[in-house]
Amino acid sequence: MNASREPTAVDFSDDGLARRAKALACTAPLQALDENKGSLRWVKADVYQLAEIALHTIDQVTISMDFDSGANQEKVVDQVKRFVALQAPERTTEEHRSVARHVLQRLINVGTVERSFNETIGAVDRSGVYRRFGFQFNLLVERAGRDGKIYLRASDEAINVLVGALDTDVESAQIAAEVKLDSLIKRGRLAEAKLAAEQARYRTVQYGEMLRQLLDATARDIRAVDWEREVPELLAHALAHIEERYDFEHRILSNISAARDKSDEPLHKQRAAELVTIVRDCIRRHMQLQKRLLTARSVFREEQDRQQFAELPLRAVLDLYGQVLNPVLDLSLRDALTVGEGFFSDAVGPEPPAVMDLSSLVTRLLRTAPERERLGEAIPELDLAETTEKPAFTLGDWAATDELLDFCDTPRQLSDLLAEAEHTARSTATLLLHRAFHALDPQVGERIARGDSRVLVGVGTGDRFDVPHFGGDDLLLCSVPITRPPDGTDPDSPLPEDTFE
Structure with missing residues (x-):
């Protein structure tokens, strides 16, 4: 006789599932472009694959990103316009540019206050409870460069959408991509090697973006970045990473040259030339990243001196939406009135009295009242123009x-x-x-x-x-x-069947 067994509890908490849910949420704005293209009244967008245009747009912005600047919006539109023209060559150039600009603005999320996307995803916590929470992210953002101009930059989520991964280690992902690239080149599969080379370049851009964000945060407030342990370890690992990648990419260049020289097909030679361009761009970006890594500590020391001797602000800036409105909406009416009265009394400030001393009060009381006009001020004559409404049809x-x-x-x-x-x-x-x-x-x-x-x-x-x-x-x-009814017929009676034929 078998003893009854109680069902064992199953642990549904999975960090990998949450990461995949975030990755799927990052693709929602791209999918929404094709789902809503039928509602565009200014263009018949059924021939355009807007999600593919969005991926190409993110690609162009990512390649154009640099430490000091990003991608120029008009140049991105010009580049994407050529890809749009391939999908519908019979359409006009103005329409191709309008479609490219529409996709770019949707990726920036123009029209919203925060210009960020919000998707609801769920996850099971350690206690076994399924909870839903909002995931806020950006794909393309507008940032000011060091020259004062506004540039486009691709966020980490956008780069992850482009290469097909999310929440992955940057260094290990790039090492895997370059090992795969070397293997594909040795086997002569240059078409797949080009895709692997592009993924390696995207990872290089993402690695540099992480360093740029740390330096920008340091320029705003050195206390927001851990320069005692976290950043020095990151800089040391990054320098070792660049040294390894530099040697590895030079070996890749030699393999590409060997594959190009052995092949007699023009297509293979052309793909080998494209690979040379991509790998050289990766080497250039690694050299630029190395220069920034070597000067990162000097940037920290300069910002430390500047912020240490800077005057403290007299009053901190108050976030009305996040620090006042949102907390007050969660309170009861009685507590909200107390907080609101205290806030507005402090925000308005003291009002100086009209009379400062006794002599001023006596002077104002003994002052002669001004003589008033009996008829009041003159009313200006309005210049009214007669308007005639034109009929809709002549x-x-x-x-x-x-x-x-x-x-x-x-x-x-x-x-x-x-x-x-x-x-x-x-x-x-x-x-x-x-x-x-x-x-x-x-x-x-x-x-x-x-x-x-x-x-x-x-x-x-x-x-x-x-x-x-x-x-x-x-x-x-x-x-x-129409046949008229005979005379003498009751007007309220039903019309005969032959009234009209």
């Missing part, structure tokens, strides 16, 4: 539509009539469309009371039409004669 438009709708026995389709009206004027076609719309529900009683002899009736055909400036469901229009 008499010529009405005459042209009357001529088009002058058919007695043969019904005609709305699409054919609109095509004829387009040759006359755009306003004529618009008026014809309005009159056809009213023909769907003709007011027969009003037409009889008005004395009309015919009424225009429209019936849907189930087909759709698409003319140069109009589109929609097609109608079959027919001019039906």
